[in-house]
Amino acid sequence: MSNAYALQAKGLVKRFGSITAVDGLDLQVEPGVTYGLLGPNASGKTTLIRLLMGILPPTQGEATLLGKRVPDRALRTRVGYMPQAIALYEDLSVQENVTFYARLMGAYTAEGVAEVIGLVDLADRAKSIVAALSGGMKRRASLACALVHRPEVLFLDEPTVGVDPHLRVQFWEHFQRLNAQGVTIVVSTHIMDEAERCTRLGLLYQGRLIAEGTAKGLRERAGAETLEQAFLKFSGNGQA
Numbered sequence: 499m500s501n502a503y504a505l506q507a508k509g510l511v512k513r514f515g516s517i518t519a520v521d522g523l524d525l526q527v528e529p530g531v532t533y534g535l536l537g538p539n540a541s542g543k544t545t546l547i548r549l550l551m552g553i554l555p556p557t558q559g560e561a562t563l564l565g566k567r568v569p570d571r572a573l574r575t576r577v578g579y580m581p582q583a584i585a586l587y588e589d590l591s592v593q594e595n596v597t598f599y600a601r602l603m604g605a606y607t608a609e610g611v612a613e614v615i616g617l618v619d620l621a622d623r624a625k626s627i628v629a630a631l632s633g634g635m636k637r638r639a640s641l642a643c644a645l646v647h648r649p650e651v652l653f654l655d656e657p658t659v660g661v662d663p664h665l666r667v668q669f670w671e672h673f674q675r676l677n678a679q680g681v682t683i684v685v686s687t688h689i690m691d692e693a694e695r696c697t698r699l700g701l702l703y704q705g706r707l708i709a710e711g712t713a714k715g716l717r718e719r720a721g722a723e724t725l726e727q728a729f730l731k732f733s734g735n736g737q738a
């Protein structure tokens with residue numbers, strides 16, 4: 499049955515010394531959806547993404563990705579990750595960075611590299627070294643690296659911070675196209691209009707999922723006008 503889900507977590511706990519970053523978390527995400535992790539700073543979004551990918555070992559519990567318990571080397575080429583902290587070679591060009599990731603994943607084609615660079619609207623900067631780019635451009639280049647091998651599951655950790663609104667809309671349109679192709683996306687955000695675009699949301703607070711559902715469903719359950727107000731109610735910080 500576990501194969502019915504693109505990913506599953508059971509009783510995930512991650513402690514860093516006295517800090518419990520993820521605090522007993524169960525999660526199921528079906529294939530072909532965009533699942534949004536919505537939560538304030540330090541609520542455990544980045545840690546959860548790392549646990550789900552198998553980059554970080556859990557203190558307790560387990561995660562399964564595409565039917566395999568993580569970590570599993572066989573998953574490497576099937577998963578894409580855009581980390582919150584941009585991981586690019588500053589002294590290489592955009593094109594060289596994307597080519598490097600494509601080759602690392604055994605998925606290099608010149609057309610594939612050009613396609614993702616075009617998708618993130620960096621075609622005219624393809625030959626620029628990363629060090630010369632703005633923060634938003636670096637983020638776009640980082641997304642190109644995460645997409646170039648056509649992963650089945652994509653983890654995006656606050657992908658649109660510093661990205662212009664019009665390009666942000668294009669990103670989300672592309673995420674929807676990927677979903678239509680069966681790609682599963684897990685995205686962390688604290689931007690409310692992005693959260694609205696997710697198929698389903700998990701509200702993360704102090705390392706726990708305090709509520710799950712569609713944006714509309716969560717607002718209705720909380721009797722709230724906005725997702726922000728709903729979050730405050732579910733976390734016990736809003737007036738009931």
Ligand SMILES: Nc1ncnc2c1ncn2[C@@H]1O[C@H](COP(=O)(O)OP(=O)(O)O)[C@@H](O)[C@H]1O
Pocket residue numbers: 514517518519537538539540541542543544545546
């Ligand atoms: N490597 C680490 N060592 C120690 N504490 C960490 C580490 N990574 C995260 N934390 C702590 O875990 C909590 C959750 O962090 P994080 O997962 O980065 O949250 P978010 O991405 O929601 O901002 C925070 O209190 C953070 O300081």
Ligand SMILES: [Mg+2]
Pocket residue numbers: 543544545582655
């Ligand atoms: Mg984070």
